[in-house]
Amino acid sequence: MQSRNPVESIVYWTLALTWAFYALGALYVVGPVLAWCLGGIAVLSLYLGPALRVDLRPAGAIPWIVWLWCAGMAVMLIALWAGHLDWGLGMGQTIKSSIGWAKGWAMIPLLMVAGAALQIRREVLIRGQNVVGLVTLILLPMLLVAPSIGLPEKIFLSPLKVVGGPGPEYFTVYLYTIDPGSGASRWQFYAPWSPFAGLLGVVMIAFALEDKSRRWMLAGVIAGLAMIFLSKSRMSLVALVVCTVTPRMMPLMLRGFAWQMAAGVAASMAVLGTAVLQTVTDGIAAFKGARADSTRVRETLQRIAYERWQTESVWFGHGTVQPGPHLVEFMPIGSHHTWYGLLFVKGIVGFFALAVPMAVHFWLIAVDSVRHPRGRLPLALMLAMFILTFGENIEIEVYLLWPAFLLLGIHAREMAAEARKSVSASVQPQTG
Template identity: 40%
Template sequence: MAQTIFNRLTAEEQLVFYGLAMSYPVYLLGGLYVLGSVIGWAILAVFALKVYLLGRQKFPINPLLLVSPVVWLWILAMLVMLVALISAHIDRQLGTGSTIKSSIGWAKGWALLALFPLLGSMISIRPQVLVRGVCIAAASAIPFGLLGVLAYIGGLHGDLFVSPLKAIGGPEEVFIIRLFGMNPETGMARWQFIGPWAPAAGLLSCIYLVLCLQETDSRWRALGVTGALTMCLLSQSRAGWAIFMAIVPIMIALGSLRHPLAWIGLGITLPALILLGEPVYQWVMESYTQVKESRPGSTRVRGTLARLALQRWENEAPIWGHGVVERGPKIVEHMPIGTHHSWYGLLFVKGIVGMFALALPLAFTTLHLLFAAQKSKTALTALGICVIMISYSFFENLEILAYVYWPALLWIGISLKPATPEKTTLRGNL
């Protein structure tokens, strides 16, 4: 990538690039949750000010008219999330203070799932700027992970401090700054990097992988991929390991559907799977059981949380949900009900309305990108991101982690722009 690109960054691109490049320094200062939550709104404010000051001289067409209908669907769906939140608070009489607090939480979580695709679709942010920033962030995991390994070997405590920014509100874990954490089941260290907990680092490693593969500079691409691999391995996330290994082959397969050889291969594979269906099924189920039994305590807690969320949603608040997560009983180690799973969490907190408010835009976006990915490398990468989000939605709450994987949301918005000549063929590193 020509160095001149970084000598003429727009104000919006500077926020994106330096927001990513400074991820670890900001994390070590305790401000990453704040940065990730407000950077999207800051980019929107800068762009709105630019439109206001320059007017039709610079923007002859209203930028909102260029926004993809898929992005408008996300905006509508996330507004429905806010309606569900307010309705649940009114229905369960949670009070004005709780409603205001939860609405601010919506702006720092669910709203970002619409905000960043809007910014990517509406503002001219060059993909290569985003990719280079991601490569720097991913590569920074290498020295950070090494420092954590040395601290663990030296017998030092992994927790550094609790950020005073905790006063602004949010999950407690996002303000605890750690070199590494401890697995309570094994007593061994596991690394969360800039995530609030280790499985979040697994999610981030998968997203970093697909974005770093788009880097044209071989040195930065290698550093970025190595950093993503480091995050995946040290996070010890079972879901992260599985998705990390599978995502590139999945993307290659999904991006090759227009080629006759792909359909020939599918025609050969399907009969083989039918003939080998029983042994393949048994192998998959046995492997799945072994993965679950590798951390039985975590599996038990997650399963119990899921049952509690479903039972209470169905019996107490099927339409709008409970409005907030609730502290669980001792049987789930007091883990909050409505966490560890996007869909069960949505049913518990925002009811059936909230569940469809995520399911519909995510499904339509994935389907749209599946068609676009046959001609566009950018869309193929965005499709891979959607696959990762869908996969991880069964293990994490997507809205809580939006402050760390916002580059992926921004890339989805970029991919939803009208096709340009340089985006019409599949080529490059994937």
Template identity: 40%
Template sequence: MATPLLNQTTVEEKLIWYGLVLSYPMYVLGALYVWGSVLGWLMLALVILRCWVDGRADYGPVPLIVWLWVTAMALMLVALIVAHIDWQLGLAKTIKSTIGWAKGWALLALFLLLGAVLPFRLALLTRGTCIVAAQSIILALISLVAVALGWSGEIYLSPLKAIGGPGYEFFTVRWFALNLETGLPRWSFFAPWAPAAGLMSCICLVICWQEQNPRWRALGIIGTAVMCLLCQSRAGWVLFAGLIPLLVLFGRAISPSMLLVAAIATVVMMLSSQWLFEHGNDAYQHIKDSRPDSTRVRSALADIALQRWQAEAPIWGHGIVERGPKMVEYMPIGTHHSWYGLLFVKGAVGALALALPLAITVIYLLVDAFRSAVSRTALLLALTLVGYSFFENLEILVYLFWPALLWIGAALNPLKTNALQKVAY
């Protein structure tokens, strides 16, 4: 599967490469959630081992923004523990939630750290992502046959569910899922649910666009388009369509003034993605018809989360998500939105712990985009995550979009971006 250009010269590069290209095999085994959650800690252990045994010091220095992320995600753990104490949730739930933190929020900072310090080539990310996207085309074709033959969408529930995780969706292997409102098939590909596949289609589009091999680049972009179309995520459609002209513009030699206008337009588009999403539903009724009750449920979940956050736990939050009432189809309060979820679960402390480093990262990449193609790509990746944070809980999907965090981490290290600018990555 690897070409001479992509021969992995270090263990770190091997882990990155196989972590990507084995995404679908791991998904078929029902092990992708475990695989993605362990990968970051495995690479960190390797860094620590090399420093201890070999005395290697060529991993640093760690950029200040990355240290800010590490500190902020540690603060998330503090908020979690304080909330569990406040609400007397008990030691067992505290331990369980801490493990969840290690597989979620902690990985945000961890993959950024690894991207900033590990010696790896971005070509591994571009080619590996193209391979995953191309495999999505194959899955789509096979699953369309499954739909035509009337097969069940779900194949099996992996026994690895016994390990524990956010829900059975993370261990369910399926050809497709059924939209309960319309009865029509809806594809989630290797993600736990269809909107998460929409996020991954946008992330993969940005990375595949940077591939140097025309054939793999074309296959990757086609694969991401197939993912975005079949997942039927309205947020995914809006962001995917907005990314294409920006990728075309960012890939050209443009003046600083044009780049500034494009960057500002990108920020405005991503930050207003929720507004575009809602008003796009009103303007295009056929898009809304794909899930007629979705907006109502999301709005109700947001209202409940905000009301209970303000009234019950404004500083440290409730510590855990809670099952919602019938009006939201019993969906957990604190889901479907990173910011409302943070306010409900970790209070104002948790929301600030994400908002501050995320804002500083976007500002840094916006400034550095004037000189660095690596940072321009990282800016689009970061803003895609910002846009999708209004529709998904990012922390439980880190095991999927970790390649984007590695790229952003690399862009946050000026020494690394300077080196990468000199080679065709």
């Protein structure tokens, strides 16, 4: 993949060297540094404009949907400050939490601004992800045999942990982990834990399916499948189907026969509805029962977070996560679920600060995916991130999801450019 400008080179090599950064325990540092650097370059490009060389000039004005994300994440910071003030958490904790915001929520608008303003092609991200997939396949035999030959689970804790983060697992290099419930081996690849690795596998497949080279596509798809199945994540299995099938079904909404088939299916539910409902119910029960202890802990955490949000701090939340009781194995209240976590930590204000831009952006991408193939990848990524919010705190995982958010900014730029062309085409005949 040849880069057309220095920014593309930075993006491509940062992504391609993912495993090298992981081996150094540096991924949690690299993600925020990259986001803030790209955001700074984007602002500089917008400010200087024609004074820069051609390949570094702005690719266009910032689309309004990106500004909506900027506003939402700014509100998130305000909610954080208000929560800390309400609970008297002190200046030191407020500064620490604000730095956490800069390494989490702030990265989302920064990456989108960079994707919208800078001349970065989506092909660079697609090929970069497939390079990560190829390296994953090369390392896979070693990862698979590690438990059998007695290699340790944890091999390295990076000294970079001194920069601070949610926990030591973000700076630790693992070959594999042991599931405490079943005693079986699980692999988390370059993620801090296995379920997140499964979702990263879904993201990798979504990118790989857009590569024009069949060999690179196969490398990305096979690596993504390995990450999904070896992580043993139930959520990623659901996401695999939803994120690969749904975007490719969207264009059918413009076809008459698709609506006729949908009407036929709807009519058949009058006869088959009860059996289908029972099958779905049984499937959900089996899904939850696959790792019953994990499901119990998650549901209990969510219930505690919701009840304490309702009774203690509705508007701005508690400001930070809090240690949970023995009932939830001391897991922090406000973790393991983005939406319950937002209610608990940042209240209803923080909840809508994410929900509004995500819902509006999801709608724009869904509409574009009906009309244009360019919407398939953004829709797959948005679906993956939406599913992720129901099992993880997306805020602390943006550092690995940065290619997805960067591509959403690129897609927003593409839609805005097409809208400008349409306006110009409609005005030209009148002026002529």
